[in-house]
Amino acid sequence: MKSFSKSAKRLGLVLIAVLALPSVLFAAEEIKIGVLFPLTGGAASAGRELRAGAELAADIANNVMPDLNMTMAKNAGIKSLGGAKITLIFKDHEGNPTLGADLAKKLILDDKVHGLMGAYHSAVTKAVSGVAEQYGVPLINDSSTSPDLTRQGYKWFWRATPHDNYFTKDLFEFLKGMTEGKVKGLAAVPKKDITNLAAACEKTEWGSAVAELIEKFAKEYGFELKKSILYGAKATDLSGEVRSLTAVKPDAMLFASYGSDSILMMKTLKDQKAQTRVLWGQNAGFEVPEFVNTLGDTTIGVLTRTVFIPKVGQVKPVAAKVNAMYKAKTGNDLSGASARAFTGLQAWVHVLEKAGSLKPEDIQKAANAIEIAGEELVVPWQGIKFATTGEDIGQNILGSGLIGQYQKRADGKIDLEIVYPFNLATANMIYPFPKF
């Protein structure tokens, strides 16, 4: 009998081993991370950038690159997991939240991913984060900036990028700085010259959030928001919207638009000879390479908030090196989108390294305790550390934004120059915005 129970026990152990096999076996070989990006649809150009950024980071993590001064470049794979390699499974959500949630479910249940990353559009991220929360699968967000995302109280959601509350505040700090003469190469501008604002944001989660923030901060900083409109994303025609904006004769025009909309918006502004002193875009469509490539000289003087400008490489050697690698891979410089996808995956690598296990609970614990130094990152942040208490749970509290301005270089190419933060400024600001 004894031997029977022993063998039964052994059988049980074998069974358990067999059942647990997939996770044990794969733990040593690959770590699957499901990545949701808009690879088609209106933001497809951003999607390509994001994908390339994430792939580059995975490459660096999976291979030894001694000349790169980054922790994740030192080891092949995740050291604490026995050199396990990261495999990215990309899914295309087309900018559609329901599809995104469906895909997330599929990634979790069918592909058995260990973690998720994505999804650029805040609306999609919102839906995906709900799914991740429900199934207890960690989701590190790289580039969705609606503040609401970290205010849902989720325990399985972390966000590496600063959100729009920071960015919009930056904008108003910048406008205030203009009136105080803090901007490089610009004497103090009388407040009455830039007091009237007009905003146009696209009509989904992200744009709606930005519109609310602009309203809030305008009041706080004593600016007057004369007109704020939400326009239908994927619009084919924005002339009515632009006429509505120009009717209030705004001193500054503020936009939040995805890919193709931002180009259409600029073209319509040009068509209607809109006049304004400051033209500011909230990242996204205003900083994908397509924006400059298609619009050319029209972009000169446009301001955009971002988290990465190739000029950062001048002060951060790591950024310059990664940028060079990225350029070799895609032909473009790193943009705010690709730099954040890169950083998002980098955060994943550090979290996994710290967790030393693929159990969701361990990853959760590691993510909450993670501290990545600023030197590791390509973006000019102080680092990555996720808040575990307070209003923004899971938000990286060490991030910061930049404001860049498109300017023409001596060789005729158009580049983003840093104008904010003031101490990092790389060029004199062009003011007022040139007439179309």
Next chain:
Amino acid sequence: MDILFGSIVSGVLIGMVLALVALGLTIIFGVMDIVNFAHGEFLMIGMYTGLLTAQATGMDPLFCLPVAAAVGFVLGVLCYGGFVKYLLRGPMIAQLLGTFGLMLVLRNLALLFFGSEDRALHHGLLVGKSFDIGMGIILSATKLATAVLSILSFGAVWLLMNRTKIGKALTATALNRQGARYMGIPTERMNMLAWGIGGATVTIAGALIVNFWSVTPYVGLIFTMIAFTVVALGGFGSVPGAFFAGLVVGLIMEIPGFWDFFQLSFAIDWMADVPMISFKYTWIYVAYFVIMLISPRGLFGWKQ
């Protein structure tokens, strides 16, 4: 005041283009009782044709109109001969279903070949040029040229329908198919011709529109709805009706502009809180509904 004039002028210019969009629909409907739900997709194909020809040949998009017209004519004839002919035998429900199927196929073929990204023309003789003639009226050169070409196209179609034998045969087919056949008019060929002309006018409209609007495979639907409204207002089957209805619908699309005008000039605060611009297209749907209830024949309709 600026915004008032700006909106009116813009509405009229756009209206002329929308009229051209609807022209094909009204011709087809006039000749045979079928509503083509794939109409907007024809327009989308016209837009891509204009865009791609211009990009491939380096010609100005405005000179690509003949190409677009040819593509549209062939497309229309093919659709009729290969598909719609069979639909006409069935009940109305089958016609709806069938043209929906056509819509899905055309839209997704475009998606397959051209991708889902927006495309727009960024270069051309007139692209990006505009004239400020004061009083807030800013004429974009492309829209102006488009409006002029739209009028010319309308004139051509009107002449064709009213001054030529073919046009008379078409009208005869429309009025009484049986009778027309007895008079020796090849009605089947007339139907095909109607589809050809209908297709050509709408692709021309598309090739014009792409000068200032961007194109995606999904762009068709909104134009289908606009075209239906224009045709409903002008009267199903009426060519001059379509023109004037187009102008009216163009102005309806500018309602947000008028709203802004009232709000700004009379400083009415509550009006500023209404996000009127979000209802840009809503008024078109409302207009359709109201017109159909009040006068199902529209302004100039002779067919109900």
Next chain:
Amino acid sequence: MEAIRNALDFSDFPKTDLGVALAVLVFLFCFPFFPHSAFAMATMIQFFIFSLYGMGWNTIGGYGGQVDLGKAQYVGIGAYTTMVCLLRWDIPFWVSMPIGAGLSICWSFIIGYPLFKLKGHYFAIATIATSLVLKDLFEVWKFVGAARGLGILPYKYHPPDFWRLIFKEDVYYYYIIFAFFIVGLLYMNWFRKSRLGYQLRSIKDNEEVARSLGVNVHWAKIKTYAIATAFVSVVGSFHAVYVKNIEPEDTMSLDISILIALMAMLGGAGSLWGPVIGAGVLIPLKSYLKEWLGAAAGLLGIDLIIYGIIIMIISAFEPRGLWGIIEKIRRRRRI
């Protein structure tokens, strides 16, 4: 009692049909016990959802012959009522669902009265117009979250929550929508034999004759429209708790309306099994084509091209849909 007996009475169908139907039902009932991927499960739930939408559409569109292309507005009303009730006042699903259906019916009366003065194409386009107007309104209406929509925070509830219908595993949703499906099927079986059902068919055949027989044509259409509406709205409520995140673009888009109508028309408008067959063929076709050809091979839109071609062929050669083909084959055999 009479009504229930009528609903359960399928005796006018041939035995083989009932055999096949029973086999399919047994398969559907057992499906969750077979090993399956989450993707297959989601597809099955979509199938139920759309066959129910299709059944609702079939009352007015199939039996009544009024091509309605604005069903998405009722999906929206149902979904939003449930969502708003749950998020604002914690009203459970089983209470908010009838409220949503009630609101939908009210709205259907308001717009149904003028709508049914129109006929044919004009009616079809007008339904699209109303649906889009409602969508535009929802997109700016702050109370229902405007364009950002509404979402359920999963951690606030303790699944399985049968009262609010919040579950972690799809299998619960599967059986609930399966139950809805059975009820819907029985209701449709009753409906087609009801007084209203016969009135509608006479209207479809010839409105003038129906009127001369003393049928209040306008009122019969409005009533049926309300029934169709209630169907769609109830499933819309289910959709809201199932997907947990709704926004106007998603629940009320024209694509949904078109899909609903297409599914029923393709399966066979005006027959009991039509919508089920239509959804049963098209939904798996659509999701698997998309999965295999679209996402995997990078052939965007190929799923809908094949889909559209099928629709074109059917509409040109057999307007009564797949069910029409089945009946044709059967008739030939008999001869």
